[in-house]
Amino acid sequence: MNARLDPALRHTNEPPSCAFVLMAKAPRAGMVKTRLQPLLSSEEAAAISRCFIRDMAENVAELFGDRRNLGVVAFAPAGEESAFAGLLPAEFYLLPQRGRDLGERLLHVAEDVFAAGIGMVCLLNSDSPTLPCAFLRDAAALLRATGDRVVFGEAEDGGYYLVGLKKLHRHLFHDIEWSTERVLAQSIERAREIGLEVARLPAWYDVDDAASLLRLHREIVDVAQAPGSGTAGYAAPHSARLLRSLAIHNRNLTPLPAGDSAEIGAT
Numbered sequence: 001m002n003a004r005l006d007p008a009l010r011h012t013n014e015p016p017s018c019a020f021v022l023m024a025k026a027p028r029a030g031m032v033k034t035r036l037q038p039l040l041s042s043e044e045a046a047a048i049s050r051c052f053i054r055d056m057a058e059n060v061a062e063l064f065g066d067r068r069n070l071g072v073v074a075f076a077p078a079g080e081e082s083a084f085a086g087l088l089p090a091e092f093y094l095l096p097q098r099g100r101d102l103g104e105r106l107l108h109v110a111e112d113v114f115a116a117g118i119g120m121v122c123l124l125n126s127d128s129p130t131l132p133c134a135f136l137r138d139a140a141a142l143l144r145a146t147g148d149r150v151v152f153g154e155a156e157d158g159g160y161y162l163v164g165l166k167k168l169h170r171h172l173f174h175d176i177e178w179s180t181e182r183v184l185a186q187s188i189e190r191a192r193e194i195g196l197e198v199a200r201l202p203a204w205y206d207v208d209d210a211a212s213l214l215r216l217h218r219e220i221v222d223v224a225q226a227p228g229s230g231t232a233g234y235a236a237p238h239s240a241r242l243l244r245s246l247a248i249h250n251r252n253l254t255p256l257p258a259g260d261s262a263e264i265g266a267t
Contacts, residue, residue, distance in 0.1 A: 210252075
């Protein structure tokens, strides 16, 4: 079992300067990826969620060559640490989420990371298994530059896949219409209201419905059909392996031809 990150205890020795935190629900059947049904069964949806977590954690772990970086999974609901057993590199920490909505949970996770003595935090979704590692490196570099700022990684659905902070700015999470296409625009407006510089990473997509799952299939399984984006995504080997296996028995997982990619669009 991975160790817990305890906000009451500052990191020993030389504290890492940047924590990459995956915001993740416990990958239990019926609790995650419900919008992938009926394309997938509840058990298959939970399995794909586990693969996403494994791939994203291993992607983050590629940054550990720089000892200033740290990996954390902030999980919900409380008490579900066991759901992540065997999914994470040994260096990762676990941290329970707290709060009534996404805004409160993001705020409190950032608060706990800073309380543990870590100077910067990048909060990530756990639904973008092909997110390029270069985007994560760029986020850390932007935060380490002189001056205060917030870093947003734009999600194609109007939200964000990453928010990076070097100070706790509560106003960034205030009065946001979560789970809508207005999340990023409203978050940028909150930053402007407090005079906080905004830096932006390239757009990427998350996988939370049938269309985006088929898009993922094209990207990591049917590579020849994947539309060129100009940026190479992470290979997501665990997700690719599971999708190949599921497609053997599930014809609905056959992706649309690349020419129909506009119909799939953003999630």
